[in-house]
Amino acid sequence: MRAFVYSGQPARVVFGAGSLAHLERELDLLGARRALLLATPGHADPAGDIADRLPRRVVGVFARAAMHVPVEIARQAREEARRLDADCVIAFGGGSTTGLGKAIALESGLPILAIPTTYAGSEMTPIYGITEDGLKKTGSDPRVLPRTVIYDPALTLTLPVGLSVTSGINAIAHAAEGLYARDGNPVMDLLAEEGIRALAQALPALRQRADDLAVRGDALYGSWLCGTVLGNVGMALHHKLCHTLGGSFELPHAQVHTVVLPQAMAFNAPAAPLAMQRIERALGTSGRASAPAALFDLARDNGAPVSLKEIGMRREDLDRAAQIAVGNPYWNPRPIDAAQRGEIRDLLQRAFDGVRPD
Ligand SMILES: NC(=O)C1=CN([C@@H]2O[C@H](COP(=O)(O)OP(=O)(O)OC[C@H]3O[C@@H](n4cnc5c(N)ncnc54)[C@H](OP(=O)(O)O)[C@@H]3O)[C@@H](O)[C@H]2O)C=CC1
Numbered sequence: 377m378r379a380f381v382y383s384g385q386p387a388r389v390v391f392g393a394g395s396l397a398h399l400e401r402e403l404d405l406l407g408a409r410r411a412l413l414l415a416t417p418g419h420a421d422p423a424g425d426i427a428d429r430l431p432r433r434v435v436g437v438f439a440r441a442a443m444h445v446p447v448e449i450a451r452q453a454r455e456e457a458r459r460l461d462a463d464c465v466i467a468f469g470g471g472s473t474t475g476l477g478k479a480i481a482l483e484s485g486l487p488i489l490a491i492p493t494t495y496a497g498s499e500m501t502p503i504y505g506i507t508e509d510g511l512k513k514t515g516s517d518p519r520v521l522p523r524t525v526i527y528d529p530a531l532t533l534t535l536p537v538g539l540s541v542t543s544g545i546n547a548i549a550h551a552a553e554g555l556y557a558r559d560g561n562p563v564m565d566l567l568a569e570e571g572i573r574a575l576a577q578a579l580p581a582l583r584q585r586a587d588d589l590a591v592r593g594d595a596l597y598g599s600w601l602c603g604t605v606l607g608n609v610g611m612a613l614h615h616k617l618c619h620t621l622g623g624s625f626e627l628p629h630a631q632v633h634t635v636v637l638p639q640a641m642a643f644n645a646p647a648a649p650l651a652m653q654r655i656e657r658a659l660g661t662s663g664r665a666s667a668p669a670a671l672f673d674l675a676r677d678n679g680a681p682v683s684l685k686e687i688g689m690r691r692e693d694l695d696r697a698a699q700i701a702v703g704n705p706y707w708n709p710r711p712i713d714a715a716q717r718g719e720i721r722d723l724l725q726r727a728f729d730g731v732r733p734d
């Protein structure tokens with residue numbers, strides 16, 4: 377057993393179909409009397425329904441959350457929280473909505489109650505991101521970790537199958553990189569392996585039966601575990617590449633993760649054999665397909681994109697992407713610096729073309 381440090385992060389989890397019904401109880405437990413409810417524009421109606429059911433707890437709805445938390449939206453939401461004298465924010469939606477809640481909490485210290493509707497996993501992390509002048513800055517602060525999370529699989533029934541698959545693979549990516557994290561520990565390894573297993577079984581089933589609450593529950597359970605791994609240990613090359621491609625080239629978040637993950641794993645596999653074994657075991661492909669190949673197959677066989685060209689990347693931007701990705705040094709199991717620009721460029725070319733790794 378290797379030496380490690382483990383710090384549990386406090387969050388109360390209420391899980392199960394119909395658990396949204398416990399919202400008032402959970403607000404009471406937080407001591408919240410004046411909650412501001414956040415959502416994306418597309419979720420304004422269901423957010424309004426929730427607010428209507430709790431008129432004495434929810435004092436306003438701000439349904440303007442947007443991908444990567446544009447700073448102007450964050451300013452407006454903070455102002456709305458101040459204007460309404462809110463004492464809590466409810467983030468009802470995917471990673472974009474949770475991210476907006478974090479932007480408010482970062483400044484005000486207000487507690488967040490998160491109700492996730494995708495599998496991105498942000499609700500389990502102290503990581504925040506805010507985008508200004510086209511540049512997304514991320515950081516970590518314990519104030520932005522949601523205090524309570526209500527996971528209600530019924531709220532994910534409407535998540536389109538395509539986004540369900542890519543969002544699930546976004547979650548798997550957190551666990552996969554967690555398995556070779558420099559600051560990893562045996563508890564996170566267990567969660568990572570179980571999270572990958574749950575999602576790898578749920579995604580094909582969900583493609584067949586998108587309205588099956590049990591399958592949706594399995595996917596959300598996997599997403600919780602994978603998000604917990606992201607919140608507890610450091611990420612590496614894969615997340616760095618996705619951050620570059622999403623931030624500088626405006627590619628859609630979950631789809632970028634889905635395309636890049638097999639290629640990033642193939643790059644790191646020689647330096648992380650134990651992590652690869654665990655991923656193969658979790659995917660159920662030990663002895664049949666390597667971790668990178670199995671992750672590629674999971675995406676392709678479930679109708680998800682496998683190439684950057686399919687999701688809007690331009691061939692002429694690959695050089696710049698490789699340059700940005702090696703621009704700032706960061707830890708990776710296979711060390712990366714400017715000298716590897718060529719290898720990272722090759723990785724991006726394979727991702728662009730959608731080449732199945734060996
Ligand atoms: N800080 C962290 O730890 C993490 C942050 N993130 C961040 O989160 C963002 C991505 O989050 P992600 O969840 O992928 O995407 P979004 O939150 O942007 O959601 C994508 C779209 O999905 C739709 N949607 C969400 N839930 C449902 C549902 N149940 N039914 C139907 N449609 C739904 C929404 O559409 P509509 O507009 O119609 O409501 C939304 O526009 C990125 O900015 C990423 O950087 C991701 C992971 C971790």
Ligand SMILES: O=C(O)/C=C\C(=O)CC(=O)O
Pocket residue numbers: 475503504505512514546615618619
């Ligand atoms: O960029 C952020 O908001 C912070 C982390 C992530 O998005 C994690 C991820 O790439 O899924």
